[in-house]
Amino acid sequence: MIRTPLRPLAQILEARSAGQNPDRIERENIRLRHEQMRDKLRQRAETRLLVLGVLFLVGFTLIGTRMTVLASSDPVEPQASASAARIVAQRANxxxxxxxxxxxxxxxxxxxxxxxxxxxxxxxxxxxxxxxxxxxxxxxxxxxxxxxxxxxxxxxxxxxxxxxxxxxxxxxxxxxxxxxxxxxxxxxxxxxxxxxxxxxxxxxxxxxxxxxxxxxxxxxxxxxxxxxxxxxxLSIDLSIQAAARRVLMGGMKLMNAKGATAILMDVKTGELISMTSLPDFDPNRRPKPLIKGDPSDSPLFNRAVQGVYELGSTFKIFAAAQALELGLVNPATMIETKGPMRWGRHRIRDFHDYGPELSVTDVIVKSSNIGTAHMAINIGTARQKEFLAQLGFTTPTPVELVEAPGAKPLLPPKWSDISTMTISYGHGLAASPLHLAAAYATIVNGGTKVTPTLVKQIGEPPLGPRIISERTSLQARQMLRAVVTSGTASFGEVTGYKVGGKTGTADKPKPQGGYHKDKVIATFASAFPMDDPQYVLIVTLDEPSENSGTEPRRTAGWTAVPVAAEMIRRVAPLLGLRPALDPGDLVGVSHTRL
Structure with missing residues (x-):
């Protein structure tokens, strides 16, 4: 850097020759130097202030932007990163x-x-x-x-x-x-x-x-x-589930049953609106599974899905529907019911003597084993097996429960002619109440196959494959309705809801072979309202006994049917179904205009 001398010799000599004071020249040079230094420092300070101003502006902009993002986002719990795999504890409701x-x-x-x-x-x-x-x-x-x-x-x-x-x-x-x-x-x-x-x-x-x-x-x-x-x-409704469980619990105690299950299903979508199995447990304190003994003795046992039973006469409507679909009979066709029916060394008998013949409708209404067996043998083994397979009775139900795949129906090792006859009235083939619910939904909804589900369906579900025609479905519904109005399920009538269904009482098998004489599985498979079915209800009681009379009564008409009727009476209003009054109910009622 070139520095200007404070006392330049030329200026000193010139000032002395002019008679001036040389010190004034030095003072002037010092002043000029100080002014240069001041200007330089001022410029440096202004530059620093400008840089700091820019930095502050950028900083405040970044902070403001981040605060805006945080204010507009959902709060989340901060998580520390780690080299090991993180344990995901959060679980959806x-x-x-x-x-x-x-x-x-x-x-x-x-x-x-x-x-x-x-x-x-x-x-x-x-x-x-x-x-x-x-x-x-x-x-x-x-x-x-x-x-x-x-x-x-x-x-x-x-x-x-x-x-x-x-x-x-x-x-x-x-x-x-x-x-x-x-x-x-x-x-x-x-x-x-x-x-x-x-x-x-x-x-x-x-x-x-x-x-x-x-x-x-x-x-x-x-x-x-x-x-x-x-x-x-899920597809279940909490209010309806609570009402169904309350009624089923009361019915199980009243009928002195060992266990019970109830399934309420939408006949068009297959959605399970309610599914109850008793005895049950508190999942907050889930008990340990049984190590030995009968699995059904554990409260963990889901009778609706895992309970594989012979479901008795509830199967008769399937034989009638198939015979109608094949054109072998119509509802008025007379079927031989003279008993006992002999097939080789086997004898098939009815609970009562129904005379030499009954119409197809009366075979269902009066629940004739012999009449149903005659229809089944006319249908044939191969066609019966194919029809029941289409209804889902040969495979586990596809419902979204881990227990479902293990609940396989028990089929005869050899599907012979006698098997065909006994299966037609519910003996020789064991399935779960959920199988029965899906099959009944298929029969009464117009004839399209229903797949049970526990997940709420969004929008209009696609129709399943057609199993029977709408005409056959209508005829089957009329028969099921007649079972309630004049048959074995007379206690199932609920005013305003036109209930239809079929009873089934099957002797419980012994572990060592044969059947108990005083232990049954009583089932009522019902649908309502029968003029336009919306729901199927299956009620099954394990070892019921109605003891109000002199002799214990164990049949479904005395045990499962009243429980199902009370359940429909409770849940139908919750489902949004308004009771329909028959014209006969209005006799003597005068209409006035205000």
């Missing part, structure tokens, strides 16, 4: 067809101990026994004073228990966050929901996995983070 919660999540705590951090293990063990009486004090103390550095004590705690453990004041007793599955309706829909438990666990989280029912069938869906917590919406 399950709701009914109205959006009411059936299963949800509850934030709680797990409880563990780190013995090396404990101050007084003896006191800690003693105090914990007061809070958790199911623990063993001696075992706890051994673990607290042993070499273990980590110990699970409880996988989930209530808030009261957390506070009680806090009050102990032991630093070695620690908590971890947990998300547990909660079923706010308790036993209601227990067999449908199934239950959940913990899978992989860590100190700070645990995955919740389904153990049975739809919880397990839809486990991947419920745990899929890509769905952003969208709930699983």
């Amino acid at each position: 399950i709701v009914d067809r109205q959006g009411r919660v059936l299963a949800t999540n509850l934030a709680t705590n797990s409880f563990y101990a780190q013995p090396p951090l404990m101050v007084d293990p003896t006191r800690a063990a003693s105090e914990l026994i007061k809070i958790f009486p199911d623990l063993d004090e001696k075992d706890l103390l051994e673990k607290f004073t042993g070499p273990r550095k980590f110990l699970w004590i409880k996988k989930k705690l209530s808030p009261e228990q957390v506070q009680a453990v806090h009050d102990i004041g032991e630093p070695g007793l620690l908590f971890g966050p947990r998300e547990m599955r909660l079923y706010p309706n308790g036993r209601l829909a227990a067999h449908i929901l199934g239950g959940a438990s913990f899978g992989r666990e860590g100190v700070h989280s645990a995955e919740v996995i389904g153990t049975a029912g739809v919880e397990k069938a839809f486990d991947d869906y419920l745990r899929d983070p890509a769905l952003d917590g969208a709930p699983l919406q």
Whole structure:
């Protein structure tokens, strides 16, 4: 850098020759130098202020933009990244067809101990026994004073228990966050929901996995983070499920039954509006399965799906419908009913003597085994087997429950002519009540196959393949209606809802072979309203006995039918069905105009 001298020699000499003071030249040069330095510093300061201003502007813009994004987004829990696979604990809710919660999540705590951090293990063990009486004090103390550095004590705690453990004041007793599955309706829909438990666990989280029912069938869906917590919406209606369970529980007790099940299905969509199996359980405290004995003795046993029974005379309508469809008979065709019917060494008998012959309609109304067997033998073994297969009686039901694939119908090892006859009236082939519900829906809905489902259907579902014609379906409905108005299901009449159905009473088989004489499966398969069927209702009672008379009565007409009638009376208004009054009900009523 070139610096200007403060006392230039030329200017000094020139000033002296002119008689001027040379010091003035130095002072002037100092002033000019200071002015240059000031201007330079001012320019530098202005540049710095400009840069800082730009930086502040950019910073405030970024902060404002981020705040705007945060304000417009949904709040989420921050998650720390880790190298290990993260445990996904979040699980979607399950709701009914109205959006009411059936299963949800509850934030709680797990409880563990780190013995090396404990101050007084003896006191800690003693105090914990007061809070958790199911623990063993001696075992706890051994673990607290042993070499273990980590110990699970409880996988989930209530808030009261957390506070009680806090009050102990032991630093070695620690908590971890947990998300547990909660079923706010308790036993209601227990067999449908199934239950959940913990899978992989860590100190700070645990995955919740389904153990049975739809919880397990839809486990991947419920745990899929890509769905952003969208709930699983089932087809069942919580209000109707509650009403059906209440009636079924009362009916089971009144009829002294060992167990019971009820299925309410939409005949067009196959949606299960209600499905109840008793005895049941609380999925919040799911019991352990039986290790030995009869599986149906466990409350975990879903009789609607897993219960594979001979369903008795409820099968007779299938033989009649097939014979009508094939053109072998019409509703007025007379069928031989003289008994007993001999086929080789076998004898087929009716519960009552119905005379030498009955019309096809009366065969169903009076429930004649002999008449049904004659129709079946005319149909033939191959055609009967094909027809029942189309109705779904040869394969497990495809309903969305993990228990369903294991409930295979029991078919005869050799489908002989005698099998054809006995199967036509419900003996020799065992299926679940859900099989029966789907088949009856197919028969009464106009003849198109129905597939049962527990998922709410959106929009108009596609029609299944046609099994019988609409004309045959209408004739079958008329027969089922006559069973209620003048047949074995007279207790099934519900004013205003035109119930139709068929009773079935089948002796229970013995484990060692043969049949019990005093134990039956009583079933009433019904539909309503029969002029335009909307719903099918199946009620099955295991070992019922109506004891109000001098002799116990076990047939479905005395046991299952009254229970089904009361159930229809309760749930029909909830389904939005208005009772239809017959013209005869208006006799003596005068109409006035205001």
